[in-house]
Amino acid sequence: xxxxxxxxxxxxxxxxxxxxxxxxxxxxxxxxxxxxxxxxxxxxxxxxxxxxxxxxxxxxxxxxxxxxxxxxxxxxxxxxxxxxxxxxxxxxxxxxxxxxxxxxxxxxxxxxxxxxxxxxxxxxxxxxxxxxxxxxxxxxxxxxxxxxxxxxxxxxxxxxxxxxxxxxxxxxxxxxxxxxxxxxxxxxxxxxxxxxxxxxxxxxxxxxxxxxxxxxxxxxxxxxxxxxxxxxxxxxxxxxxxxxxxxxxxxxxxxxxxxxxxxxxxxxxxxxxxxxxxxxxxx
Numbered sequence: 696x697x698x699x700x701x702x703x704x705x706x707x708x709x710x711x712x713x714x715x716x717x718x719x720x721x722x723x724x725x726x727x728x729x730x731x732x733x734x735x736x737x738x739x740x741x742x743x744x745x746x747x748x749x750x751x752x753x754x755x756x757x758x759x760x761x762x763x764x765x766x767x768x769x770x771x772x773x774x775x776x777x778x779x780x781x782x783x784x785x786x787x788x789x790x791x792x793x794x795x796x797x798x799x800x801x802x803x804x805x806x807x808x809x810x811x812x813x814x815x816x817x818x819x820x821x822x823x824x825x826x827x828x829x830x831x832x833x834x835x836x837x838x839x840x841x842x843x844x845x846x847x848x849x850x851x852x853x854x855x856x857x858x859x860x861x862x863x864x865x866x867x868x869x870x871x872x873x874x875x876x877x878x879x880x881x882x883x884x885x886x887x888x889x890x891x892x893x894x895x896x897x898x899x900x901x902x903x904x905x906x907x908x909x910x911x912x913x914x915x916x917x918x919x920x921x922x923x924x925x926x927x928x929x930x931x932x933x934x935x936x937x938x939x940x941x942x943x944x945x946x947x948x949x950x951x952x953x954x955x956x957x958x959x960x961x962x963x964x965x966x967x968x969x970x971x972x973x974x975x976x977x978x
Contacts, residue, residue, distance in 0.1 A: 698787050700863040703780060707745055710776040713851070714746035714844065716831025719864040720857065724830045726823035728808050732857045735821060736792050741862040743780065744828045746844065746851040747772050751962050754850060754954055763946045766852060770796040773854030784858050794822050794855035797945065814913060815897045824853035832868040839880035839952040840894040843872040848959025849952070872958050883955035899949075904941075906932075906948035 696702055704715045720732040720739035732739045753765035777793035784791035801819045805812050825842035828834055834844035841849040881889040886908050888899035901910050907928070912918045928934060940946055957966075 696783065696787075698784065698789065698860055698862075700865075703743060703862060706780060706783070707743075707776055710779065711747070711772055712745045712776055713748050714833060714846065716744045716746075716828060716833040716865045717862045718742045718744065718827055718830035722830070724826045726819075726826050728819070730819070730822055732822060732827075735794075736790060736857050736859070738790060738859045739792075739857045741858050741860055741864065742822075742827050742830070743856040743858065743862070744824060744831045744833060745773055745776060745854045745856075746828065746833065746847070747854075748847045748961065749850045749852065751850065751965055754950065759948065759950060760946055762950060763944060766947070767797075767945060769852040770854075773852060777854050777856050780856055781858075784856070784860055787860075789858050789860040791856055791858040791860075794824065794857060796824075796852050796854040815901075815910065817896070818900070822855060822857070824855050827855055828853060830867060832865045835870040835872050837873045837880070837956070837958070838878070838892055838894075839889060839956060840899075841953060841956070843870075843956070843958050845870070845872065846959060846961045848872075848962065849956045850959060850962070874957065877957070879955040879957065880952035883951040885949065885951060889952060903947055903949045 696706070700717050703717075707715045718741070720736075720742050723732050723742055725731055732742050747769040749762070749769060750765045753762045756762055773796040774793065777795075781791035781793045801807075801821060803813060803817045803819060807819075825834075825836055828842050828844075829836060834842045837843040837849065839849060842851070842853065843849055844851060881891075884899075886898040886902045888895045888897075888902070897910055898908075901907050907924065909917075909921050909924045912921045937946075
């Protein structure tokens, strides 16, 4: 097989990948703190970004654990495809590094830039796949801090491959997919992590990971409320067993911003009728 952008994309589409974009490693848009592809592979020339859509039935399922299973399956599909392409590239003489759709991630108690202790532990991907997808013209990062694509809105999982192969990059596109005056994701967020177009990672991560609507206390006066919250959860939940399941199957506790978003042409016909009104411009 001849190694070029067209052949790689066809191979991945044949493997069941829904969307493929290619970005120039040297001009990759990075998250903060920056994690350039060349930090992971100094000789990198291209970043291949893959997207697989979630099942809308799983997104709309009555319990998020059902969506979690679908998320796991999309991650496996992406990781499998990334491994196959990486092996193909290396057999052709190009160094290749698959970037997983899921864990592991970097875990930081101290700011990697300043060395100062962080208020709350941060987890950071080795490469921001959503920023790489924006670089490859696949979508934009919305108010929800999720990647939005024209076809699937926020409903896709991403994987990637960094390689020495010089592949023709897709052009960056200045997409405007977030609907003007739409704040459905902010309204849907149960912990106020999305406000006035800004995203606060700590309350989001805490609720998404543990289902807790309060952050661990930093001041003495915050402890009574936090303990009341814990007691409420302990009354109705077996947190130790749940934590074990979370570690084994990567269960999440929240996708409300994802469910609320009206963007995505593929879902218009099957989205519940009441939700088709969501996101229209306010008078």
